[in-house]
Amino acid sequence: METPSITGETAPAGPPAAGADLFRLNGAGYIVGGTRILAPLDLAIPAGRFVALLGHNGSGKSTLLSMLGRQLVPSEGEIVFAGDAIGRYGSREFARRVGWLPQQPPLAASMTVAEVARLGRYPWRGAFGRHGARDERAVADALDRVGLATMGERAMTSLSGGERQRAWLAMLLAQEPACLLLDEPTAALDLKHQLEVLRLLSSLKETHDLTIVMAIHDVGMAVRFADHLIALKAGRTVFAGPPEALTKPDVLSAIYDLPIGTVRPGETGPTIVYPL
């Protein structure tokens, strides 16, 4: 295929400045069955930011998130999390610091909302540890925070799509992590529920001091809610920076191979992105 990039091998592997980067990819790439999904990436995820991952279908967003969430092990290079190689953390120790949710969470047909939220305490209590008052409070707070406090006893399958997504967010909050990794959390939702979930994430980021990394298709939503954007194209990073730098027609057109225009009605309104 292709030779690993030189930067990937010589990039400084030492701990980054405290509070600067939560994740750092040093030439981390992914190959499956001889097909390269992700080119060796050198990338930093700054701590305390709301990061949106953009890119066309198959650009490697999900693969990147899975590698960050330790669902996949990079085929080459390394990933550093909070100053330590990502593989060095114990499995529950990592889950106490990073919450990860797949694009399609399980059906959980036989579970209630509260039971799903309580799953988030597994990283803390494991298979045998007793659940104490602190765990109950964490679960109750999580349900309260996502607005499902009164629906704890409801069956997961009786919820609407937006409510179900929020129940899984409650599980992630009950984990009390420092970082959330979300793969297209709004993909299956209508416009109203998309806004509902993104507003919730945005406020959670502030109140819980979270780092959020989220794959998302809708550029308009991404620039409106995220404060740091990373764009992938065919497994390579083509953009990393603030929303203002992304919302330029030439930048967007290069990412999507499509002539794209932007317009900003008024001085404070959200930027609207549209294909020409």
Added chain:
Amino acid sequence: MRLGLFDPPEDVFAAVMFHYATLPRIVVSLVAGASLGLAGAAMQAVLRNPLASPTTLGVSAGAQFALALAALAGPAATVLPREAWSLCGALAATGLVYLIGRRTGFEPARLALAGMAITLFLSAASAALILFNEQQLAFLFLWGSGHLAQSDWTSATILIAAFVAALAALIAASRAIGLLAVGDQLAASVGLKTETARLAVLLLAVALTACVVTRIGVVGFVGLAIPAIVRLCRPRSVARSLLASAVLGGLALFAADALAQLSSELTGRLVPAGAVTALFGAPVLFVLLSRTRLPARPHQPAGHTDGRFHDAGLGLLAGLAATLVVVAAAALLIGRTGAGWELLAPSGDGALFLARLPRVAGALLAGAAIALSGLLVQKIVGNDLASPELLGISNGAAAGIVFSALVLGVLSRTALLLSGIVGALGATLVVLWFARRHRDQIAAVLLAGIALGVFLDSIIRIALATASMQAVALLTWLSGSSVLVSLPEVLGLGLLLAATVAVVLAFRRPVALIDLGAEVPQALGLKVRAVQTGMLALAALLASAATMVIGPLSFVGLLAPHLARALRARRLAVQVAATLLLGAIVMTLSDFVGRVAMAPWQVPGGLVAGLVGSLGFILLTSRRRVAGAGA
């Protein structure tokens, strides 16, 4: 030179043999194989289903069962030729599969699953019939597995006539078949009455199959594998693919019969050709499944009236425990002799009581063990249609046990149990390796498991056919008889079960997490692979221990967890307890019914449970929603 091929001199034995036995056998194998290949190709085309075949749609099993019934009816059945009875049975079974298929939109794997469910049920029913009427139906043993020996030209003539007629009709209809193979909408848009045309072609294929089954019995998998191989060569037209399937099918059965005769010659025992085709055909189904891209269906949420669960609690468990006590007491105390029913007084008939105790306790514990094994398997696979019986795990245990008993000459129960566990684990690994590649396609996983089971079963049968008298004991045991259990073995089984239950309950959080698949539990810090491996080892251990008492085909491992869920046992601890109790109840009851129903004959309890269980499996496959996650 006159060799006596078609006009043998009456006084040369070899010539007579050749003319009346060898030559018709060759012709029958060629024509029957061709008929099955043709029928399979036609079915696959009009159903647009690479998994359709006389075996997988229940056609052969239906025909065979009807023939057994007709044979039992004796002279009364002779008003109609045997072909007619066979056709009735085949049509009834196929009709049922067709109706189930319509409910589920003719989804390929679902249709085949329904057919296999009906096949399993009918083979349990046939086994029961054979058991009661050994003399009248002894021929079914051989003939049931496709035995091609001939003594005149009758079968050959009938088969040739049927084959030629069907081939002519199908070739004539090949344009309509081609349209159906492309798609219903297109076929309808050019003016074809799709449903009528499809039913007509299916009827023809079913009739041809029924004819073959009447003459030579069930020869499995030719109709499935041959069209699949033909398809690999990408035939350019329907007529060509039908013809190619017929030619190749004939050659395949001819080769299989030659192989069967050769191994019969070598071992001095009769090896039917059907066992040989199953041996080769089941792996073909396996490969076919792993290459077929089956559409995955999105999960549909189940309806809830008020969105809340109404969990069963201790009341349910108390009720089940009371039921179990009553059933076990009845099984211990009530007997039936030729004279009538009798109640045993524990104080008076101590000897009989003690003789019955290991058997009842063995059935009870084995039922509980296979039920728990089923619950664990359903959680690992993530679907409530899985079970150790359907995934070939029980067959794996049986194959391991038979292998070490026959080949290694091992007869100690502990050593047999160990080899059973090895066999069960091996089978489980094969199916799970397959399941990993087809995560959302439970029907495919189940079919693969059933194919593996059929494959192992045919190995067992061939092994038994070549074995000496000790095989008889194994045969009794394979049909699920608990007669041979001793008290120490029961104690061992009890200890094993208690230990397993303790482990499962101690690890209930990880076990419950596995319900959610692999990704989310892993993100929560669970060592998913380790937990899955551990659960699998426990499930295989339980399945092989239970299989040693009740045989491989009880279906209690499928039904008991289902019943528990239907009774609203939702939380894991309650679910485990209810599943154990229900498995024990069903198996104890089956064993009791088998002992008294036909007294003085004894029906193996495993067979009784298998009859009920496979019926339940048919009902489960006909539900519209199969995807429901194993809860």
